[in-house]
Amino acid sequence: MSQIRDELIKKLENKTAKLGVVGLGYVGLPLAVEKAKAGYKVIGFDVQEQKVEMVNKGHNYIGDVVDTDLKTIVGKGLLKATTDFSFAEEVDAVCIAVPTPLDIYKQPDLSYVVNSTRSVAKYLHRGMLVVLESTTYPGTTEEVLKPILEETGLKCGEDFFLAFSPERVDPGNKQYKTKNTPKVVGGCTPECTEVAAALYKNVLKGEIHTVSSPAVAEMEKILENTFRNINIALANEIAVLCNKMNIDVWEVIDAAKTKPYGFMAFYPGPGIGGHCIPLDPFYLEWKAKEYDFHTSLIQTSGRINDQMPEYVVDNVMKLLNKEKKAMNGAKVLLMGVAYKNDIDDMRESPALKVIEHLEKNGANVMICDPYIPEFEHKGKKYFTVDWKEVVGESDIVVITTSHSSIDYEELAEKAKLIYDTRNATKEVKNNREKIYKL
Numbered sequence: 001m002s003q004i005r006d007e008l009i010k011k012l013e014n015k016t017a018k019l020g021v022v023g024l025g026y027v028g029l030p031l032a033v034e035k036a037k038a039g040y041k042v043i044g045f046d047v048q049e050q051k052v053e054m055v056n057k058g059h060n061y062i063g064d065v066v067d068t069d070l071k072t073i074v075g076k077g078l079l080k081a082t083t084d085f086s087f088a089e090e091v092d093a094v095c096i097a098v099p100t101p102l103d104i105y106k107q108p109d110l111s112y113v114v115n116s117t118r119s120v121a122k123y124l125h126r127g128m129l130v131v132l133e134s135t136t137y138p139g140t141t142e143e144v145l146k147p148i149l150e151e152t153g154l155k156c157g158e159d160f161f162l163a164f165s166p167e168r169v170d171p172g173n174k175q176y177k178t179k180n181t182p183k184v185v186g187g188c189t190p191e192c193t194e195v196a197a198a199l200y201k202n203v204l205k206g207e208i209h210t211v212s213s214p215a216v217a218e219m220e221k222i223l224e225n226t227f228r229n230i231n232i233a234l235a236n237e238i239a240v241l242c243n244k245m246n247i248d249v250w251e252v253i254d255a256a257k258t259k260p261y262g263f264m265a266f267y268p269g270p271g272i273g274g275h276c277i278p279l280d281p282f283y284l285e286w287k288a289k290e291y292d293f294h295t296s297l298i299q300t301s302g303r304i305n306d307q308m309p310e311y312v313v314d315n316v317m318k319l320l321n322k323e324k325k326a327m328n329g330a331k332v333l334l335m336g337v338a339y340k341n342d343i344d345d346m347r348e349s350p351a352l353k354v355i356e357h358l359e360k361n362g363a364n365v366m367i368c369d370p371y372i373p374e375f376e377h378k379g380k381k382y383f384t385v386d387w388k389e390v391v392g393e394s395d396i397v398v399i400t401t402s403h404s405s406i407d408y409e410e411l412a413e414k415a416k417l418i419y420d421t422r423n424a425t426k427e428v429k430n431n432r433e434k435i436y437k438l
């Protein structure tokens with residue numbers, strides 16, 4: 001095994017190894033691009049033909065990828081995409097970065113991971129490295145992937161290498177990208193860890209932190225996002241209490257974060273969104289039941305965060321009532337459907353639930369998001385409007401995403417009423433009497 005390990009590490013170091021990435025979405029495409037930029041020949045695998053065609057034409061569709069970078073590496077032949085998994089036979093190392101959603105019962109749906117692993121297993125060969133990057137519950141790599149791969153007759157730790165290295169993509173983050181974010185790596189054996197670490201050391205600039213097993217790495221990622229989930233829930237609960245006490249929660253948080261130790265600022269909002277935070281606690285909760293353990297704190301934080309969209313709509317209703325206007329028939333301009341500011345990612349966005357509650361109560365909802373011109377939600381198509389054209393006829397403006405391209409001073413001047421769930425209007429000087437904050 002040491003000879004196979006040394007040969008693969010050498011190929012990784014001298015960039016003669018061919019690399020594969022399964023899943024060309026928010027995680028996979030940036031990873032494939034960084035590997036190609038590092039000098040490797042990379043094959044991207046995806047079941048969606050449209051994505052494959054776009055990549056092969058050098059057309060970027062992910063915000064965190066630089067358009068010119070993609071065109072350059074495709075033009076040089078360093079990156080190609082395909083729906084044909086038989087090309088996996090050519091690669092020395094493959095990373096699986098596919099979605100891990102929840103099913104309708106809020107239980108882990110590993111179908112994308114399982115299908116991808118089976119596709120790779122058909123072409124698994126001696127000396128190959130397989131790394132799972134998709135966020136999942138502790139035990140997935142060893143309990144799900146390893147048996148599938150070993151059905152080939154090859155043995156993990158003897159014939160091939162297997163590891164887990166959680167993705168840490170934060171869409172829209174200006175400071176930390178795939179390239180410079182520290183990477184955690186845990187292999188099924190010390191040799192697996194060593195080989196996987198060598199891959200990332202030759203691609204990324206961030207620190208490579210190795211752990212003793214895939215389960216530790218899997219739990220580490222769940223902890224990261226559960227930590228955020230719980231602290232956001234605390235901020236949301238404090239916001240609700242502050243509202244009852246007529247205290248500005250945003251001013252409270254600004255004051256608290258002046259303490260240089262022992263406090264980390266988290267902020268309230270209309271709920272939580274994104275590809276990890278709303279989902280990961282459910283993965284841990286599901287796995288914990290196997291050990292007859294109930295994650296009470298995690299369940300409570302999830303309930304608090306899940307209630308926020310309805311809380312927002314209740315407050316909108318109260319504000320309209322003050323103006324002697326019913327919610328039923330009111331014109332509501334919703335500013336932002338992306339789950340965070342200055343990106344086009346609307347996965348699990350709380351704004352979608354706000355829209356549902358508003359429409360359920362009879363409101364006529366208009367949407368403005370400069371990053372998302374149109375979208376479909378639960379079978380209904382929505383189109384972005386120019387807020388300047390409709391703000392005058394709107395009974396209330398609800399800010400659910402704080403996109404920096406919006407002129408909030410002008411918005412406050414032209415709007416009749418604003419309910420700001422993100423403190424986007426913090427710097428607005430005039431027309432403060434029209435603005436109500438979460």
